[in-house]
Amino acid sequence: xxxxxxxxxxxxxxxxxxxxxxxxxxxxxxxxxxxxxxxxxxxxxxxxxxxxxxxxxxxxxxxxxxxxxxxxxxxxxxxxxxxxxxxxxxxxxxxxxxxxxxxxxxxxxxxxxxxxxxxxxxxxxxxxxxxxxxxxxxxxxxxxxxxxxxxxxxxxxxxxxxxxxxxxxxxxxxxxxxxxxxxxxxxxxxxxxxxxxxxxxxxxxxxxxxxxxxxxxxxxxxxxxxxxxxxxxxxxxxxxxxxxxxxxxxxxxxxxxxxxxxxxxxxxxxxxxxxxxxxxxxxxxxxxxxxxxxxxxxxxxxxxxxxxxxxxxxxxxxxxxxxxxxxxxxxxxxxxxxxx
Ligand SMILES: NC(=O)c1ccc[n+]([C@@H]2O[C@H](COP(=O)([O-])OP(=O)(O)OC[C@H]3O[C@@H](n4cnc5c(N)ncnc54)[C@H](O)[C@@H]3O)[C@@H](O)[C@H]2O)c1
Numbered sequence: 001x002x003x004x005x006x007x008x009x010x011x012x013x014x015x016x017x018x019x020x021x022x023x024x025x026x027x028x029x030x031x032x033x034x035x036x037x038x039x040x041x042x043x044x045x046x047x048x049x050x051x052x053x054x055x056x057x058x059x060x061x062x063x064x065x066x067x068x069x070x071x072x073x074x075x076x077x078x079x080x081x082x083x084x085x086x087x088x089x090x091x092x093x094x095x096x097x098x099x100x101x102x103x104x105x106x107x108x109x110x111x112x113x114x115x116x117x118x119x120x121x122x123x124x125x126x127x128x129x130x131x132x133x134x135x136x137x138x139x140x141x142x143x144x145x146x147x148x149x150x151x152x153x154x155x156x157x158x159x160x161x162x163x164x165x166x167x168x169x170x171x172x173x174x175x176x177x178x179x180x181x182x183x184x185x186x187x188x189x190x191x192x193x194x195x196x197x198x199x200x201x202x203x204x205x206x207x208x209x210x211x212x213x214x215x216x217x218x219x220x221x222x223x224x225x226x227x228x229x230x231x232x233x234x235x236x237x238x239x240x241x242x243x244x245x246x247x248x249x250x251x252x253x254x255x256x257x258x259x260x261x262x263x264x265x266x267x268x269x270x271x272x273x274x275x276x277x278x279x280x281x282x283x284x285x286x287x288x289x290x291x292x293x294x295x296x297x298x299x300x301x302x303x304x305x306x307x308x309x310x311x312x313x314x315x316x317x318x319x320x321x322x323x324x325x326x327x328x329x330x331x332x333x334x335x336x337x338x339x340x
Pocket of ligand 1: 038039044059060064091093094095117118119120121124126127128129130131132139140158159160161162168
């Protein structure tokens with residue numbers, strides 16, 4: 001088992017890779033327990049859940065809305081959950097975001113932990129203490145920074161994850177390699193086939209490596225004042241594509257990574273060989289790199305996006321594989337690039 005610790009301003013989080021879900025009781029405090037999951041995860045894995053009341057949300061992003069989440073607060077009230085309760089989210093990124101947000105706000109905050117069940121949530125969504133929900137088409141615009149007490153990543157749970165969902169997680173794994181270490185990127189090039197087949201111990205080794213990249217960055221900058229922005233590689237363009245097309249988060253990030261790499265190439269920061277190497281790895285994982293989406297529409301969305309900073313939008317570019325750079329690009333410069 002591999003363990004990482006995030007020391008947050010409001011508590012620390014222990015992330016355990018390859019601890020089995022059946023062992024979660026070892027990490028639970030002796031407090032009344034309430035489980036939040038989704039209906040797919042419940043169907044496949046509820047036999048392995050600890051004994052506690054369960055709220056199963058409808059799977060998918062549409063549940064990450066305040067209106068929907070009110071039902072969970074009501075359920076907690078009906079069950080007489082109080083400030084001494086503990087909330088356990090068992091699911092992918094949507095469940096972790098919702099469980100973390102509900103736990104951080106119910107009665108001004110109760111303790112919580114996650115059993116992370118999708119690849120994307122194991123390497124990304126459940127790690128780092130961001131708990132967000134969507135509003136009026138803006139993703140994760142309402143939320144908190146609050147660390148779960150623990151995150152348990154049981155890679156054997158990934159066996160029931162649909163292939164389409166699995167590949168979403170590889171986009172974040174590639175991103176973590178791109179912003180940290182060319183050796184990790186090379187290892188992904190070597191291991192991609194084992195990873196696609198969830199072969200052990202290759203999958204757990206890469207999940208642990210990927211988490212280490214994110215945990216190191218979050219430990220240095222929990223509130224995204226500086227270096228945490230590096231984790232947004234592919235996300236500026238990707239979020240806009242995700243909102244406009246409705247494609248899954250990981251696939252949108254892959255399209256966003258392609259955009260960031262083309263922008264890096266255009267600015268002479270990387271060469272064509274490096275660009276093609278990144279695109280090749282994304283494609284080996286079955287991820288899309290270009291979509292039939294009108295760039296002008298994505299650009300319009302970006303300009304309206306709340307993350308814009310006066311006339312600039314922060315982009316994460318690459319100066320080489322493993323060498324990221326935060327750059328505030330003027331809106332006109334992005335427009336010129338799109339129109340070229
Ligand atoms: N808070 C953060 O820092 C952060 C970071 C990245 C992404 N996110 C959020 O994470 C979400 C995406 O996460 P996701 O890709 O895990 O989506 P998801 O939670 O919707 O899970 C994807 C699908 O897989 C199913 N599933 C999950 N685990 C399963 C398992 N073991 N077996 C069978 N089915 C399973 C789910 O029911 C769902 O249908 C987005 O809302 C995104 O905004 C948050």
